[in-house]
Amino acid sequence: MSAADKPKGATRGAVPDIDDLATRILNGERRALARAITLVESGRADHREATTRLLDLLARENRQSLRIGLSGTPGVGKSTFIESFGMMLIAAGLRVAVLAVDPSSTRSGGSILGDKTRMEHLSREKNAFIRPSPSQTHLGGVGRRSREAVALCEAAGFDVVLIETVGVGQSETVVSEMSDLFLLLLAPAGGDELQGVKRGIMEMADIILVNKADGDLKPAATRTCADYAGALRLLRKRPQDPDGYPKALMVSAATRDGLEAAWDDMQMLADWRRENGHWQRRRGEQARYWFGEDVRQALLARLETPWAQGRMADLSEEVAEGRVTPAAAAKDLLAGLGVG
Amino acid sequence: MSAADKPKGATRGAVPDIDDLATRILNGERRALARAITLVESGRADHREATTRLLDLLARENRQSLRIGLSGTPGVGKSTFIESFGMMLIAAGLRVAVLAVDPSSTRSGGSILGDKTRMEHLSREKNAFIRPSPSQTHLGGVGRRSREAVALCEAAGFDVVLIETVGVGQSETVVSEMSDLFLLLLAPAGGDELQGVKRGIMEMADIILVNKADGDLKPAATRTCADYAGALRLLRKRPQDPDGYPKALMVSAATRDGLEAAWDDMQMLADWRRENGHWQRRRGEQARYWFGEDVRQALLARLETPWAQGRMADLSEEVAEGRVTPAAAAKDLLAGLGVG
Structure with a gap:
């Protein structure tokens, strides 16, 4: 196993060709697999988009x-x-x-x-x-x-x-x-x-x-x-x-x-x-679980932007000092996120 | 203590006069307190709005x-x-x-x-x-x-x-x-x-x-x-x-x-x-905690509408049967929620 199994910074650049990547993964190419895992681990929206498509292509092979x-x-x-x-x-x-x-x-x-x-x-x-x-x-x-x-x-x-x-x-x-x-x-x-x-x-x-x-x-x-x-x-x-x-x-x-x-x-x-039948049933339950988790994490991800993190930190201070109630601070933050 | 402590269905109607309710709570009126708790427990958006204002008014008395x-x-x-x-x-x-x-x-x-x-x-x-x-x-x-x-x-x-x-x-x-x-x-x-x-x-x-x-x-x-x-x-x-x-x-x-x-x-x-100093410090930490919880719950509340619940149930079935990946199903639902 070479250091290429985890190419550092490989996903900082352009999104790879997903069809090509899928083919190479299905062919068992280790470098392609490593590249794809790095893509999965990325927080970038375009990488996420590409990941979803890649997983969909691969899932067809079952x-x-x-x-x-x-x-x-x-x-x-x-x-x-x-x-x-x-x-x-x-x-x-x-x-x-x-x-x-x-x-x-x-x-x-x-x-x-x-x-x-x-x-x-x-x-x-x-x-x-x-x-x-x-x-x-x-x-x-x-x-x-x-x-x-x-x-x-x-x-x-x-x-x-x-x-x-x-x-x-x-x-x-x-x-x-x-x-x-x-x-x-x-x-x-x-x-x-x-x-x-x-x-x-x-x-x-x-x-x-x-x-x-x-x-x-x-x-x-x-x-x-x-x-x-x-x-x-x-x-x-x-x-x-x-x-x-x-x-x-x-x-x-x-x-x-x-x-x-x-x-x-x-x-x-x-x-x-x-x-x-327990195998397939359990796999189905697990897929449901991850679907729910994906949705919840995506909603909560709105709190992870630099703006949200900064605003939350400021409001937390005000809340801790009793200058604003938790409910009012939450309303303030959510309005800033366009959720209110 | 009378049955009036929990007026059933009292919040199904109009939002009460919040300034008046606050005054009555501060005067220690039990029926006003019971009414306000029912308001707090309500899931309606206008009740939530009123609750936030009420808590803010009351918090000023500390x-x-x-x-x-x-x-x-x-x-x-x-x-x-x-x-x-x-x-x-x-x-x-x-x-x-x-x-x-x-x-x-x-x-x-x-x-x-x-x-x-x-x-x-x-x-x-x-x-x-x-x-x-x-x-x-x-x-x-x-x-x-x-x-x-x-x-x-x-x-x-x-x-x-x-x-x-x-x-x-x-x-x-x-x-x-x-x-x-x-x-x-x-x-x-x-x-x-x-x-x-x-x-x-x-x-x-x-x-x-x-x-x-x-x-x-x-x-x-x-x-x-x-x-x-x-x-x-x-x-x-x-x-x-x-x-x-x-x-x-x-x-x-x-x-x-x-x-x-x-x-x-x-x-x-x-x-x-x-x-x-532990008392006040702990109260501050608790307020921070509830601020974070309020924000998270508000984001996750988008999954609780009848539309979201129905769509999640349908997609969960498809996911469990392997017809769609959890990631793709999540993307679909989030797009429907206007979050994608």
């Missing part, structure tokens, strides 16, 4: 990848897992894309997710495509842009799209809305730490993977896996699961033990969902 | 109540607490308003909060004003309307405004954004149930009240209170707290034991915050 969401807090070994799991898929003849969704990347000034130096072998494979999380220039848009990047990877013919996130804010929910399967990666821990996992994430997970099940940590991993298997049994049965799912498994990203078995389980679950 | 947020799950005795605590405040010569914030009231077809029949004595007091949660006719607006109802109660000269909620969704956050103090009411429980309280709420609470500290439950209440006191000590110290706060106390709404002591603590905390 190509589907297996989209796997992967969450885990720092330290559980996400990068090592993606490296090992990705290499295993590539050895099986599959093409693998890795995207990162990191709503915190503005604050940290750059994402640690999707860092290619942490996926040394995978990042050199011609059948792998790794893209870090975009930096957030616009509020609330990270989800939409990531979702559209996933759609581009699907059009480019990747068999598996891994979407990596950390448990920050609503990031797991956002990732689950663009995934077919959702994996939660955990490290071995004492049983009393089980409560540290948010209930909402437990309910989202299709497969819990207890990583680092090797060497000294093997006994702890075995206990942790049993604890989570027990916790999963307490959750309400979901219609989209066959018997035995969601499940907890042990893996070792370092020794690669358990990765094949985990992949078998993922495929089994995906097949069952396809055969029982 | 009257402040002690606004106390109160959260607790069903069964902890919230209504009994409000009845006993409210009667105690009234016996001390204070005027008390009770408002309810219930984001779930659409689904349940009416709020169980602020139910006057559960506050039998308080609801008959001339110095008390009780108003149930508005039913949600508009998405996302329940917070703003409640916040403005609080401002109306302040203008009407109530000394204390109690804002009651249950722990549904974001309701505690919404209530804390309109409160000076935040109380969490709990029932006695086994120590292992402590984890059932969401961490976010613990961090929001200024005073935790363990209710039902009477009779057979007294020992359990004592243990529960000690458990929560211990848990509060583990939380990070907040700048807005003097030594010893946040704290956990035992009360019995039934026997009224501990209510006077709890009220003393609330006043002490409020005084300290006033003297140390």
Whole structure:
């Protein structure tokens, strides 16, 4: 993988020829894919326009990848897992894309997710495509842009799209809305730490993977896996699961033990969902969700212009000092936006 | 308190004379207050316009109540607490308003909060004003309307405004954004149930009240209170707290034991915050927050017209069936709204 995967500033210039770009993406050209993702991440209105047309052209082919969401807090070994799991898929003849969704990347000034130096072998494979999380220039848009990047990877013919996130804010929910399967990666821990996992994430997970099940940590991993298997049994049965799912498994990203078995389980679950209508139904629900999000974000984007930001800051001061009520200040701003 | 506190359909007619309404509210006329709250809850554009002007007129007087947020799950005795605590405040010569914030009231077809029949004595007091949660006719607006109802109660000269909620969704956050103090009411429980309280709420609470500290439950209440006191000590110290706060106390709404002591603590905390600048700073931050919310809600309100709702439903179907991409459907809807 070359530096050309993310051509810096490439979209500062003219809008690319969309028909040509679509053809090249459908041909699986990585540079075209990278270019298109940069276009998706742009805040410019003409880029947005072009993106919409591009996605429409690509959607006609209706190509589907297996989209796997992967969450885990720092330290559980996400990068090592993606490296090992990705290499295993590539050895099986599959093409693998890795995207990162990191709503915190503005604050940290750059994402640690999707860092290619942490996926040394995978990042050199011609059948792998790794893209870090975009930096957030616009509020609330990270989800939409990531979702559209996933759609581009699907059009480019990747068999598996891994979407990596950390448990920050609503990031797991956002990732689950663009995934077919959702994996939660955990490290071995004492049983009393089980409560540290948010209930909402437990309910989202299709497969819990207890990583680092090797060497000294093997006994702890075995206990942790049993604890989570027990916790999963307490959750309400979901219609989209066959018997035995969601499940907890042990893996070792370092020794690669358990990765094949985990992949078998993922495929089994995906097949069952396809055969029982859950796959297509969920994809439909997700499309509805993103339609609603697109509309809401577009309306709220009017607050992101320099004029709106400046006026909001001024009015906020007046409101905080009690010189004007929130309602009157809102009316003032909205009139300035031509919405009043 | 008479049925006139919530004149049904009163705002279906003409917009009332706002100057006259403001004068009557400032004179403490309960019917005027009830009328104004109904106006605040209305979704009509001309009512919104009138509300903004009314709030502006009233804000010039800069009257402040002690606004106390109160959260607790069903069964902890919230209504009994409000009845006993409210009667105690009234016996001390204070005027008390009770408002309810219930984001779930659409689904349940009416709020169980602020139910006057559960506050039998308080609801008959001339110095008390009780108003149930508005039913949600508009998405996302329940917070703003409640916040403005609080401002109306302040203008009407109530000394204390109690804002009651249950722990549904974001309701505690919404209530804390309109409160000076935040109380969490709990029932006695086994120590292992402590984890059932969401961490976010613990961090929001200024005073935790363990209710039902009477009779057979007294020992359990004592243990529960000690458990929560211990848990509060583990939380990070907040700048807005003097030594010893946040704290956990035992009360019995039934026997009224501990209510006077709890009220003393609330006043002490409020005084300290006033003297140390935290009170005014927090009020300023809250005003900023509501200004931002007002603006966002006004922008999103464009999706609530019958036309927008119908068009969104149609496009959602097409999106779910894969006949159009979310981005293209969003563009279509936004063009129809004149936003594109």
